[in-house]
Amino acid sequence: MLRDLARGAAAVMAFVSMAVGSPSVQAQVAGIDPQATQLLRRMTDYLAGLKRFSVDSDSTLEVVLKTGEKLQFDTAAKATVRRPDRLRAERGGEIVDQVFLYDGASLTLYSLDAKRFAVAPAPATLDAALDYARDRLDIVAPASDLLATNAFDRLTQGLLGAIVVGPSVVGGVKTTHLAFRGPEVDFQVWVQDGDKPLPRKYVITTRQVQGMPEFASSFSNWKLDPEVPDSLFVFAPPKEARRIEFLGTGSGIASTTK
Template sequence: MKKALFFTLIAFCCFFRTQAQEVFHDSTALLILDKVGAYFGEVNSLKFNTKTSQDVGFRDDFFIKEFRSGEFIIQGPNQLSAKVIAQGKPQYYFYNGSQIVYYSLEDKIFVASEAPDNTLDMLESLYTDFGIQLVAADFLYPDFAFHMTETMDYIEYLGEAEVHGQKCFHIGAANAEMTFQIWVSQDLEARPAKIVVTYLGEPYAHQVEVTFENWEINETYPDSIFEFLPPPNSKQITWTKKD
């Protein structure tokens, strides 16, 4: 099974490199992606868990693999709270529509910054300004399929696959800078089971893999869980934007 997956990924990358200058958008893949976007465009709240494997720059010519788990609650267009455990250390994020706060439980420090007025733009600015990729959220766009056609030269339905025993549709996409794979559940609710993004830039290709599980939809959460109250003996520090 592992050999089959390995050769599938090799074929996928080789196909893209030979076809990089052409545009190919498979209608079957777009129908599945459109269903994903429509689903998330209609829900009022989401709760889910993630397991992430990410290549992180250690030196200019060397990446190391880091693992983390996360629990996310997203409500409406502009509320988010998250608990992320990285290297055994719990970290928290609170977003209330105007401010994003990061809190380290172990170090008892927190930082706060003004943020855009919606969750998707906040997540993008968090990565652009501070280099923090909190969660892969491309699929949260109601116009997910359109967004993919605008940014990806190649999109194709790659067949059926299983992710942790769950039957899924496997879709691959690519442009000159990255390849993107998504496994979408075949259940009545079209939700991602796994996403893999491979960045092709210098100095070497590097990858992020996210598995999603334990979905809860349309629960009602109190506004207080998206607000940050500094715990006793905690200290605020400055959040410096990356160059």
Template sequence: MPVPSFRPTATAAATMLLVAGQPLSPWALSAWARPDQGGAPTPSTAARTAADTIDPVAIQALVGMGNYLSTLKSFEFRTKATAEASFQDTDFLVHLGYEATYKVLRPTAFYVQMKSDRTIREYVYDGKTLTVNVPRQKFYAKVAAPPTIRQTVDKIYLDYGIDLPLADVFYWSENPVTDGITSAVRVGFARVDGKEADQFAYRGETLDWQIWIARGKAPLPLRIVITDRSDTVRPSYSADLFWNTTPALTARDFAFVPPADSSPIEVAALSGDN
């Protein structure tokens, strides 16, 4: 889910990776969220509060987090995540576990690996080319890419429907803005993996989401929870983020070498109707 609504729609289009039998990213942030405050308000009170509350402290927390991320020339983080999604177009909600690794060398390179029990995806961007590798199915695809991370994330979404998981981190570190937020509140103090944090909640056009931001001089996002209000079953995604802000990254970390037993495939661009 990017941060505010950086993208033209809140729902990602189908991607080329559907040929492997797995949807790519059910959790791209494209809007903002917020829970209700205090007690147990009636549905009408909850709806009114959610629509009307903008806490400047919650807005400034996002801006401060983005400003800090923008100072990092390189960073690396791991995630442990759970996606709650409907099962095969039914109203059954199933929980799917994911782990991920992100390596970023701003502004021209990233490596993202997503792993679950059933699939592995790798996204490698070297400043000129984006490669999507599916090692278990033994295929990969390459597309020409613009010279910056921000431009590349936008292009692959608009042209191919590839919605990188937690792409918001790229947006936050490039251009911290708060467009698209309709509600924002500070929930309160919290601890994430032993670290002191503040919990905030936001609402956008179709998504509610919460974020736990570390206290102190390094206001990093430590946990994210997202709920999709556009779906009647209200699927959700939650992830804890574990950071290294001083990684020793070089260009070799972003050089993709195809495995000997893998085959290249072509990427199908989205039609003009999407």
């Protein structure tokens, strides 16, 4: 799974040498701190136990040019989940303007700016549908790394290092900052303190790509029992929208239906 984190728009980032100038962090760099993995498991188990929720996110994707220059692209998203088989994710920004829908039987991706959409049959559970979207259609839904019911096992596969960086504040919310090192990518998570261990920030660094680009998301406006009618996950194409086919590569939708 840590290898999978490097995918999806080059979903991406490194450790920035594991914390600059902090003696308390430098003392913990080596090995796996069980306190870090325990808090990560607490967070992923809590998310997996939520039957329905919605969350807003603001993400920044970093791209490294051949010259070494870095560009950043921002995206705002809103995801609504109803387990075990519903997801609606809307995201818009400089490089994407899409709606992603899963209704328990099919996946739909609609590009608002291009007014095109594609539909594909999908497995019967959200976990399997997200895997299918990533592996067969080359589509990564917002925050999909954290949505799986077995997210902990996926995130810690091949884990090489884990540390508790320390207390932090994200968007005015008290959190605990965790950092993890994998074979190819590293990730950091800021977990909300208290009885609702929600992720408040998530950063991925791809070490295997020159310049070690990063992908970062901040989460806000968590709603843990929202109204989520079936209609929320049903796609009604606008009159001017045109259906095309998934190619399974690149942006995910590209080929015109004959």
